[in-house]
Amino acid sequence: MILYDQIAAQLPGWRERYKALAKEHADVVVDQVTVGQIVGGMRDIKSLVTDISFVDPAEGIRFRGMSIPEVLKALPKPRGAKIPYVGGLYYLLMVGEVPTKAQAQEVEAEWARRADVPDYVYKMLKSMPKETHPMTLLSQAVLALQNGSQFAKKYHEGMKKDAYWEAALEDSLALTAQLPVIAAFIYRMKYFGETKKPKYSAKLDYGANFAKMLGVKDQKGYAELARLYFILHSDHESGNVSAHTMHLVGSALSDPFLSFSAALNGLAGPLHGLANQECLGWLLDVYGKFGNKVPSRDELYKFAWDTLNSGKVIPGYGHAVLRVPDPRFTAQMQFAKAHFPEDDLVRLADMVFDVVPTVLKEQGKAKNPAPNVDAISGTLQYYYGVRDFDFYTVLFGVGRALGVTPNYVWARALGQPIERPKSLSTKMIEDVVAKAAAQ
Numbered sequence: 001m002i003l004y005d006q007i008a009a010q011l012p013g014w015r016e017r018y019k020a021l022a023k024e025h026a027d028v029v030v031d032q033v034t035v036g037q038i039v040g041g042m043r044d045i046k047s048l049v050t051d052i053s054f055v056d057p058a059e060g061i062r063f064r065g066m067s068i069p070e071v072l073k074a075l076p077k078p079r080g081a082k083i084p085y086v087g088g089l090y091y092l093l094m095v096g097e098v099p100t101k102a103q104a105q106e107v108e109a110e111w112a113r114r115a116d117v118p119d120y121v122y123k124m125l126k127s128m129p130k131e132t133h134p135m136t137l138l139s140q141a142v143l144a145l146q147n148g149s150q151f152a153k154k155y156h157e158g159m160k161k162d163a164y165w166e167a168a169l170e171d172s173l174a175l176t177a178q179l180p181v182i183a184a185f186i187y188r189m190k191y192f193g194e195t196k197k198p199k200y201s202a203k204l205d206y207g208a209n210f211a212k213m214l215g216v217k218d219q220k221g222y223a224e225l226a227r228l229y230f231i232l233h234s235d236h237e238s239g240n241v242s243a244h245t246m247h248l249v250g251s252a253l254s255d256p257f258l259s260f261s262a263a264l265n266g267l268a269g270p271l272h273g274l275a276n277q278e279c280l281g282w283l284l285d286v287y288g289k290f291g292n293k294v295p296s297r298d299e300l301y302k303f304a305w306d307t308l309n310s311g312k313v314i315p316g317y318g319h320a321v322l323r324v325p326d327p328r329f330t331a332q333m334q335f336a337k338a339h340f341p342e343d344d345l346v347r348l349a350d351m352v353f354d355v356v357p358t359v360l361k362e363q364g365k366a367k368n369p370a371p372n373v374d375a376i377s378g379t380l381q382y383y384y385g386v387r388d389f390d391f392y393t394v395l396f397g398v399g400r401a402l403g404v405t406p407n408y409v410w411a412r413a414l415g416q417p418i419e420r421p422k423s424l425s426t427k428m429i430e431d432v433v434a435k436a437a438a439q
């Protein structure tokens with residue numbers, strides 16, 4: 001299998017490098033940890049290893065060393081499409097090289113072969129109360145799939161440590177193949193009361209399949225958006241809540257299904273994946289307040305200040321690491337302007353991009369007054385008729401799996417150990433502070 005062969009070929013070299021760090025250079029100091037970082041959510045402590053993506057504060061995400069515009073340009077695309085194959089992105093993240101069109105299509109074919117979701121998963125989803133949050137349903141479905149984990153099965157049969165990654169890869173392909181099917185089923189069931197099993201077609205790519213299974217009107221347009229959305233939301237280093245959860249749970253050798261179900265539960269939090277629905281909500285509030293019209297610049301300026309003065313944040317703006325407009329925002333804004341520049345919400349989002357950074361700068365609190373990925377993503381879904389806000393985090397979840405599973409595979413391939421940071425008591429930290437003051 002294509003991903004297997006490529007990873008297997010590279011593995012000896014990577015293992016040597018990782019082993020050298022662990023054995024020969026273990027005492028070299030990389031970073032110092034401050035009290036502020038300890039009590040501030042471990043912010044910026046350099047303590048994770050990944051070669052799959054890196055967030056540069058001044059530039060944004062790079063996947064395997066490539067910026068978003070470079071990735072979108074270099075990856076092969078389906079015929080007539082402007083946005084690349086998701087399979088090509090998965091190859092890039094797994095293997096570290098830009099695939100040929102044939103290689104990207106091979107990954108797509110691997111997905112098509114594994115897209116059948118077992119019946120009991122549908123039954124379980126159908127038995128849940130109607131009001132269950134779609135993220136809960138998605139996480140439950142992933143947990144239910146754990147029953148078929150090759151990693152778990154082979155582990156209990158005594159699989160050798162060197163072979164962990166092979167079973168991890170098999171599970172990762174099954175998981176990423178079945179996620180869009182499950183997500184589409186949840187969408188049709190929850191918002192339309194339909195319980196027909198979605199059909200994944202080997203003739204269509206990942207994005208086009210998703211558009212078809214979701215049942216949106218403009219399938220060609222939405223297929224492009226789905227590809228873009230999944231690519232952009234795939235990976236964002238290892239420190240964010242969903243990626244880190246996947247890594248942490250996986251470090252206990254919990255299989256990819258157990259680990260990803262946990263990651264989804266983190267993604268479901270309002271400070272993480274749920275922010276995109278809040279952002280669209282804020283835009284619609286502005287739009288509604290001005291009689292379903294795009295307001296003037298001055299009216300928007302005042303509305304933004306009113307939001308801040310009422311003690312709320314302006315969703316979609318600011319970032320924990322980034323200090324420039326998120327390139328994932330820029331890519332989606334470019335998509336919107338290329339496809340539906342006259343759409344009111346797109347025009348409004350563009351005006352917000354012009355006005356809100358000024359307001360945040362005047363307020364002087366946010367370290368980064370620029371937009372993040374969430375400032376526009378809901379607007380694009382809304383345009384194509386996907387208007388159930390609480391579904392947006394499910395979309396994020398499908399995308400996120402494409403980034404965290406390559407990390408999981410490589411963590412097992414390199415034999416990364418169980419995570420176990422050290423805790424201190426408040427008194428111990430206060431003692432360190434007192435000692436520092438006395439010096």
Ligand SMILES: CC(C)(COP(=O)(O)OP(=O)(O)OC[C@H]1O[C@@H](n2cnc3c(N)ncnc32)[C@H](O)[C@@H]1OP(=O)(O)O)[C@@H](O)C(=O)NCCC(=O)NCCS
Nearest residue numbers: 275312313314315316317318319320365366367368372374
């Ligand atoms: C993303 C976010 C959580 C990052 O948090 P952070 O790293 O603590 O951000 P900062 O260090 O810049 O925060 C410093 C101050 O600016 C405020 N701030 C940051 N972004 C803000 C925004 N968009 N609107 C209003 N205030 C903001 C913070 O609330 C904080 O205020 P405080 O000192 O009173 O607690 C934050 O910018 C935010 O809440 N943004 C809006 C929600 C959002 O878009 N979330 C999606 C993230 S991808």
